[in-house]
Amino acid sequence: MKTKILLAEDDPDFGMILKQYLELEDFEVSWFQNPEGIVSRLTSYFPFHMGILDVMMPNIDGFSLAKMILKEKNNFPLLFLTAKNQKIDRLTGLKIGADDYISKPCDPEELVLRIKNIIKRTTPAVTETLIKIGQYSLDTKKLLLSHPNGNARLTIREQQLLVYLLQHNHSAITRDEILDNIWETNDYFTGRSLDVFISRLRKYFSDDPEIKIQSLRGIGFDIDFPDY
Template sequence: MNDKISILLAEDEMVLGQIIKESLETRDFIVTHVEDGEKAFKNYQKEAPDLLVLDVMMPNRDGFTLAKEIRKTDKTTPIIFLTSKSQTQDVIDGFQHGGNDYLKKPFSMEELIVRIHALLNRVQLQKDLQHIVIGNYIFNYQKQSLNFQNIKINLTHRETQLLYHLQQHKNEILDRSFILKKLWGDDDFFNARSMDVFITKLRKKLNKDDSIQIINVRGYGYKLID
């Protein structure tokens, strides 16, 4: 299995395209370079790259049109536009057509590489947040839900936030004052009572797995034991 990141580069300026391709390959990326939008779309459908770098102005299908077509079925693969256009509206158009980033020519390769890594890290974080294991549950932070043996349990926004912080400090004490200020804005008596209610709700939603406990460490906070 190849764990390297694959990048589809669509750039009709052959010299620039080759420079970008070689520079990215020295950073251990797998890069496919094509010279027009139609070839890019066919390669995308065949190879499903991890990230796309698209020139805006290229023959057969421009970068904006290509991205718009891809976004009909794929909302997550990162897209970086390359362009010599510099007007604010051009940048806005790029994001409206599904781009995640926009790099104006001329640019440094280091800047492109930094932006690629930033987008890939963001995608990985989103994937991680969709599959957080808590005992025999799968916690999907983004969808605000728990799954237990194909049973979906919906969470409120506050329950999701509280469970996320408990999980991030799993088997450690989550400071009561810290989480109250973080989620409620104040650690006063009434907010503390409200948090106790949410803890009780989470316990009920996690009670299908006896190995999971949320214990009250009196005077300090709560601890999620898994």
Template sequence: MKVLLTEDDPNLGMLLQEYLNAKGYETDLARNGEEGIKFFIENGNYDMCICDVMMPKKDGFSLAKEIRMKDKEVPIIFLTAKSMKEDTIQGFKVGADDYITKPFSMEELLMRMKAIFRRMHKQEAETQANTFQLGGYTFDAQTNTLTHNGNQSKLTTKESELLKLLCQNKNQSVSRSFALKLIWGDDSYFNARSMDVYITKLRKHLKDDTSIQIMNMHGEGFKLIV
């Protein structure tokens, strides 16, 4: 993990840099806001930015705004001696992920950093869990889209839910009853007929890649074979 630390207090800056380096975070220390944005532009690829608010040449809020112009996603934590509510609100408005008031313990800073990284990794995992590669198709269950050779098809909610279930159990049989209860709410005859219609629709969506099949498993249900 690579961290940009911008802190104008030389003693605190050095202590934090040494502490974070010791904890496995490669940390660059900038002494003011102008130096901070210079580091960010020239070195780039930071996993987190820790910015003091009150700094010469460029304050932390201005620095955060410029960082956000270049990178919308990198987490930003503000360090400040200010504790006024208005400053906290301003910090979040310019894109902060967290806000720590001095004095603070280094352990607290580390725990807050880890909490932000956990949230990010959870979001990444959720995104990955909703994206599936099926032969030449890319299926995004979050946006209900199926892409093949640059052409994107929009699926209905039911089509997307059914295809996601099949993708999660790729090359394995999926019980009709389980699919009906999960997606339709019950396994009545009419819902079963409805599901058959959606299976037919999914086969049409996937027809351009012959390596993909949705097979009827007699007495069991369906199997997506890739």
């Protein structure tokens, strides 16, 4: 499963170079020269795992764009790019909620390392025995989902699906992605099975209104678990 990166960069030459380099590093990059194209997608299909935003862009600067994104996609990982190496810019970015900051022109290898570190920090580790999920906790060894109001014993498939959703928190996932990665097949019957499993997970998490697994008609699901 490739990491999907949203790249906002109005410079056509630098944007193309950056996109090509990141794709060579096995990232999937959606490049927007006009930030307005990103804004229009915030309330619909938004399948990205993190964003790289140029600070200096026309119409909508990187800081303003970040605020719009974080308003709709709380805790979405962000890295700022800028040609200026000024302390005020770094502080502004960090106050908004940036995970990292790098000045242009940047070393591509350093950028990739920073991206990988962000993904590692913001992705729940599958190897964890106990994972905190809002008001719940998941014991992956015992397949046990615990809540003050009661516990639920998950099936192996339910836990696999839940962990996969956690790994793609604060993003949209297509049905095809889930079926290909969890069921390793994609047909009518597995599609119906996915719907059943999603319904079960929603029921398990019904005691925490902050946890949302919303259907995106014709696309898949928008995932939003509280961070821990």
